[in-house]
Amino acid sequence: MEQLKQDVYQANMLLPEYHLITFTWGNVSGIDREKGLVVIKPSGVEYSEMTAGDMVVVDLDGKVVEGNLNPSSDTATHLEIYRNFPNVGGVVHTHSRWATLWAQSGRGIAPYGTTHGDYFADTIPCTRDMTPEEIRSEYEKNTGKVIVETFQGKEPDHVPAVLVKNHGPFTWGTDPHNAVHNAVVLEEIAMMAVYTEQLMGDRIKPMPRELLEKHFFRKHGPNAYYGQKK
Amino acid sequence: MEQLKQDVYQANMLLPEYHLITFTWGNVSGIDREKGLVVIKPSGVEYSEMTAGDMVVVDLDGKVVEGNLNPSSDTATHLEIYRNFPNVGGVVHTHSRWATLWAQSGRGIAPYGTTHGDYFADTIPCTRDMTPEEIRSEYEKNTGKVIVETFQGKEPDHVPAVLVKNHGPFTWGTDPHNAVHNAVVLEEIAMMAVYTEQLMGDRIKPMPRELLEKHFFRKHGPNAYYGQKK
Amino acid sequence: MEQLKQDVYQANMLLPEYHLITFTWGNVSGIDREKGLVVIKPSGVEYSEMTAGDMVVVDLDGKVVEGNLNPSSDTATHLEIYRNFPNVGGVVHTHSRWATLWAQSGRGIAPYGTTHGDYFADTIPCTRDMTPEEIRSEYEKNTGKVIVETFQGKEPDHVPAVLVKNHGPFTWGTDPHNAVHNAVVLEEIAMMAVYTEQLMGDRIKPMPRELLEKHFFRKHGPNAYYGQKK
Amino acid sequence: MEQLKQDVYQANMLLPEYHLITFTWGNVSGIDREKGLVVIKPSGVEYSEMTAGDMVVVDLDGKVVEGNLNPSSDTATHLEIYRNFPNVGGVVHTHSRWATLWAQSGRGIAPYGTTHGDYFADTIPCTRDMTPEEIRSEYEKNTGKVIVETFQGKEPDHVPAVLVKNHGPFTWGTDPHNAVHNAVVLEEIAMMAVYTEQLMGDRIKPMPRELLEKHFFRKHGPNAYYGQKK
Incomplete structure (x- = not known):
């Protein structure tokens, strides 16, 4: 678990480095699938003061098994993702500007170019509105449930991101x-x-399906040929 | 007062660090409620040359009680806020780009996402046009008065920001x-x-009220559960 | 002249510091009115390699009186400004992104807020199209002439900037x-x-005249009260 | 070839310095026309770990003649450019944001200002959609072929850039x-x-042809007078 705590800590520290967060508005977690334990950032701690030792260990029911601080308030959302997407090893939540404003608009991001296709094999979906009941009780867990619901019939390993409506992105x-x-x-x-749509207005169309799949499978899966042989 | 002068100085120095200002276009003040004295940045002094000792102390009528420099030209606006919003301990004015362009458009910022809801429980309002008379005499004091007028029937502690029309933001x-x-x-x-509205055009809607309040009261008030216990 | 060369050199070095230029796309000059001599940046020299000694001295007819390098290709434009606007002591040309795209659109920038009014007492105008004849011969001098023409009946000291159509800004x-x-x-x-107009669409209006003049004359002229007494 | 490897390495390292790339999303190559050999960045190697010795040497048929790593997956596109544009000495591919979003929209960039004209004598074209067959087999080579096709009847030395539809820019x-x-x-x-078009809407027009050519030939060709004499 010490290695995972280091990994999760360092991954959290990348959020300010990549300008993905303001203040403490983000969190990264990682899972040890064998032990069934998740390591996650504590809630509301400044990045400049945070250490690897501050990472909190919880089980898949959210019970804290190690650590002196409260885990991220979004922990229940992370756990719902780990419980339902079996190949996921890490989860990130941020309020990064451009992804968040798509989430605020309630729209998914259609594939317009190979930058999208290199990582995501389809539209990045946006979740539905949560009901007042879902918001009132177990809000963070229900956030995870609507994410999972959004991927019914979809392949989360091929589209490792979602926009939570009026909130922001989760990636894995x-x-x-x-x-x-x-x-x-x-x-x-x-x-x-955003600007691809602005430039095209009503004439906007997603990229051709063949091109999207060419790029995704050039980098992912058994026939990938991008990069160096491992 | 020395501690407050240090606090106000350091808060002023955060404005360039957070890229909220160009040149000297901003000011921060703080109040000692017991003494009824306000500490504020001097007018038009370069940030790189400013020291804590340059901070100016004024009473709630704007009379300088300590300091060799002129206080910020916006001092009368700050004082009007302190006199009318009893829980306010600090006030900031900037010409930060995105908030200012909303002010220039004369429109308030509706709540579109949880980033808004985490800090502001409602629309961030924009003040009305000032009359030629209000502009001609005691302009800075009258700016404060239209801010206070804008919050008639509103709760300034739940929406700690305002856009002054054709001018820029004040926060507290x-x-x-x-x-x-x-x-x-x-x-x-x-x-x-800005971009949430661009993406949605005429179909734009504020976020659901339940979600806004969930986020605001998750972080504020007696039932807050975000962050660590103090 | 050595002091002016230092001043012009240092002012040129501020262009990359303020992110106003890419590569060598900008130039600053200064004038000694008594001697009738202008100091200007050499043409196409990298900022990282430039020294104060590289500054070129020309007279008001553009004749090089000191310096081993060619003066900026825009020198004739600067000179036209100095010859016609008697209070101008320094001129800047850049291709800074936001000002340049207004120039490309051929539109002046109307006053929408006090940030504008603090420095410019009216719309920042855009020049007319130059004729094919004006472009073919003495292009740079003619660029200066259309700038001067644009300020017929206007006060260049109260609006110290212009957008040259399809080109970019000059300020003084x-x-x-x-x-x-x-x-x-x-x-x-x-x-x-740009965004003030986007937010308002067809409903856009310039700021009230009273407010514009209040801000301009709060900082400029005999009744200014912004900043510290000199 | 060692000098060319150094040049290509250093040119690749400029991509992150100029903020043109994220992660490894870009590549630069250079050619030795006498030897008919091309030096190019290896595929998917982190910039922070890359050395000049990692550069890969290929012949114009794409055969690796030196180097231990796989060449960039875009190598075949570069080679097609070198084979057909005889004056080209270096090629760059990036996913830089603004150029890429034009590519995603499938539109060329019309000349709106002298910044464009200083480097490009005409519209920067966007390639046509590739056919499913072109995507399925020899995709990268076919990408080069549609670039060359796009320049039929055009002068690649006067417009040293292209937007590949739904992909991104190549420059040379x-x-x-x-x-x-x-x-x-x-x-x-x-x-x-993007913003020039936003400001003008349906009234948008390219810059006058005379002005475009004035600026291009002021900097390029036998009558250039920008910069210093070499």
């Missing part, structure tokens, strides 16, 4: 660093999608 | 640092609100 | 540093004006 | 550094063109 990945990587990519494509 | 808080914190948040939500 | 001031200061302000208000 | 130049220089310029004009 094979580990905490990969989840942060996807948060950076999401911010780039969110910015570019 | 429990102390000078908290007021700067709110100025940073205002700039973030002002930017995101 | 009492000395080279003041001209750079105005170039920074212009960039700020150019950015904010 | 006399050598690797010059190609990076053009990539920086492209990003500037791409940003300004």
